[in-house]
Amino acid sequence: MQTNEQAQKSYAQLVKKVSPNSPILKNCILAFFSGGAICTLGEVLFQFFQNKGFAEDTAALLVSGCLIVLSAVLTALGIYGKLGKHCGAGTEVPITGFANSVVSPAIEYKNAGLVLGMAAKMFVIAGPVIVYGILSSIVVGVVYYFLGG
Amino acid sequence: MQKRIGKQTVRLQTPVSILATASTVGQKEGDGPLGAYFDVVEPDSMMGEDSWEKAESRFVAKNMELALKKANLEAAQMDYVLCGDLLNQCIGTTFGIKDFGIPFLGLFGACATVGEAMSVGSMLIDGGFAEHILCGASSHFCSAEKQFRFPLPLGIQRPQSTTWTVTGDGAMVLAKNKTGPFITEITTGKIIDMGVTDANNMGAAMAPAAVDVLLSHFQDTGRTPEDYDIIVSGDLGSVGHQIVIELMQKEGYDMQNRYTDCGLKIYDPNTQDTHAGGSGCACAAVTFCSYFYPQLKEGKLKRMLFLPTGALLSADSVQQKLPIPAISHAVVIESALPNERNEKRNEKRNEKRNDERKSGQVNTV
Numbered sequence: 001m002q003t004n005e006q007a008q009k010s011y012a013q014l015v016k017k018v019s020p021n022s023p024i025l026k027n028c029i030l031a032f033f034s035g036g037a038i039c040t041l042g043e044v045l046f047q048f049f050q051n052k053g054f055a056e057d058t059a060a061l062l063v064s065g066c067l068i069v070l071s072a073v074l075t076a077l078g079i080y081g082k083l084g085k086h087c088g089a090g091t092e093v094p095i096t097g098f099a100n101s102v103v104s105p106a107i108e109y110k111n112a113g114l115v116l117g118m119a120a121k122m123f124v125i126a127g128p129v130i131v132y133g134i135l136s137s138i139v140v141g142v143v144y145y146f147l148g149g
Numbered sequence: 150m151q152k153r154i155g156k157q158t159v160r161l162q163t164p165v166s167i168l169a170t171a172s173t174v175g176q177k178e179g180d181g182p183l184g185a186y187f188d189v190v191e192p193d194s195m196m197g198e199d200s201w202e203k204a205e206s207r208f209v210a211k212n213m214e215l216a217l218k219k220a221n222l223e224a225a226q227m228d229y230v231l232c233g234d235l236l237n238q239c240i241g242t243t244f245g246i247k248d249f250g251i252p253f254l255g256l257f258g259a260c261a262t263v264g265e266a267m268s269v270g271s272m273l274i275d276g277g278f279a280e281h282i283l284c285g286a287s288s289h290f291c292s293a294e295k296q297f298r299f300p301l302p303l304g305i306q307r308p309q310s311t312t313w314t315v316t317g318d319g320a321m322v323l324a325k326n327k328t329g330p331f332i333t334e335i336t337t338g339k340i341i342d343m344g345v346t347d348a349n350n351m352g353a354a355m356a357p358a359a360v361d362v363l364l365s366h367f368q369d370t371g372r373t374p375e376d377y378d379i380i381v382s383g384d385l386g387s388v389g390h391q392i393v394i395e396l397m398q399k400e401g402y403d404m405q406n407r408y409t410d411c412g413l414k415i416y417d418p419n420t421q422d423t424h425a426g427g428s429g430c431a432c433a434a435v436t437f438c439s440y441f442y443p444q445l446k447e448g449k450l451k452r453m454l455f456l457p458t459g460a461l462l463s464a465d466s467v468q469q470k471l472p473i474p475a476i477s478h479a480v481v482i483e484s485a486l487p488n489e490r491n492e493k494r495n496e497k498r499n500e501k502r503n504d505e506r507k508s509g510q511v512n513t514v
Contacts (some may be wrong), residue, residue: 001341001360001364001396003343003357007343008343008344011344011357014392015345015350015353015388015392018388019350019388020309020310020388021309022306022308022309023309027306081301081303081304082304083304084306085304085306085307087304088305091304092304092305097304100302100304103302104301104302107300108295108302125300
């Protein structure tokens with residue numbers, strides 16, 4: 001069988017023709033509604049805490065905390081993974097997705113020990129988000145310092 | 150007698166018996182279309198262990214023991230054990246068979262491992278180096294996901310072209326001069342790299358290797374697809390299966406009617422959410438051991454061309470954007486030897502005659 005560059009090119013076309021596509025429209029709609037539902041839940045909690053007499057910034061912190069705990073518990077129960085299968089970006093993008101990405105490797109690697117397993121592997125997925133999150137916030141901070149006045 | 154025919158094929162001087170096979174799978178496989186054919190369906194994919202890797206080793210140990218039991222042989226009677234899996238350094242295999250005390254040759258052919266084991270095993274027996282050989286292959290959905298993709302509880306969407314790694318172990322006992330079915334010919338595949346880099350489309354990465362070994366086999370033996378009752382690839386799934394048909398069509402071979410894939414057989418994509426089908430070392434191994442072997446044994450299939458397929462990638466090679474080279478090994482399995490087939494036919498004819506005679510006698514009495 002020919003494996004030269006030309007054969008590879010025409011093969012790539014055949015693969016593209018034969019391979020099924022992801023149902024993008026369906027995925028987008030599900031992501032929109034599921035992501036929106038999580039945000040709505042956050043808003044409900046926010047109002048709840050404010051009604052209980054918490055200041056705005058404290059209430060916001062409490063909302064984040066609640067959503068993180070909820071996501072961690074659902075991940076441990078194996079429910080969040082199943083939700084993610086249907087909701088896609090909807091459950092991945094909000095803060096709950098971040099919690100899921102930390103708890104998942106922690107569970108998966110806990111049998112390799114608490115230090116070299118769970119703790120070391122905990123940030124294999126979330127790590128890049130933290131690194132580039134901090135990096136870009138520094139850049140924005142510097143720009144703001146000079147231009148923002 | 151010349152054992153080597155053509156560039157990649159050997160014809161065994163003394164065909165090697167597949168004495169017995171055993172298959173142990175997880176619950177998802179048990180719920181699939183082949184559920185009734187497996188020897189054991191394990192409801193607990195952890196197998197009472199605390200890690201996926203240990204669980205895979207339990208699958209290996211239990212199923213290899215079962216294969217020996219079905220062959221009425223002891224581990225001490227095995228001259229070699231030939232097997233492998235997908236985990237780094239084949240630890241699924243090692244910790245499964247370490248207490249057997251059988252001389253061990255570890256094999257890695259990714260998901261084509263069972264074909265490699267059958268090939269090497271039958272050559273060892275035909276060469277006169279062994280009498281009995283235990284061979285097989287295993288994989289576990291969870292240990293494979295952990296090693297090659299993401300932690301299991303992570304909520305992600307799998308693309309439609311992905312396949313689902315089969316959990317289980319397929320094992321068989323090869324023996325010299327016993328009853329059928331027999332391994333008669335082997336075509337060893339070459340590494341084929343068509344530049345596919347998408348690790349979510351293994352069928353596409355592996356299909357060219359299957360095509361290459363098919364073409365070599367037909368060229369070496371002078372046969373065509375019509376010479377086989379069935380041609381079965383390992384774990385190409387719906388995408389790779391379609392590609393093989395199209396590429397073979399271009400080469401002038403019509404595969405449509407007699408070609409299938411273990412990855413298509415093992416799951417129901419409509420109800421089991423497996424997308425393009427099954428994959429993993431165990432996919433070809435358990436499907437052959439449970440579904441095709443009995444059909445060969447009963448003579449429902451006379452001659453089968455079995456070509457497990459493997460993607461030779463690692464998590465690192467994918468991250469470094471290397472292409473996914475693939476391999477496929479073809480093994481010809483025949484239900485009976487040509488002269489034996491005639492004998493069987495004669496036997497049946499005689500039996501029939503005897504029956505007729507007997508019934509005739511009963512009538513006259």
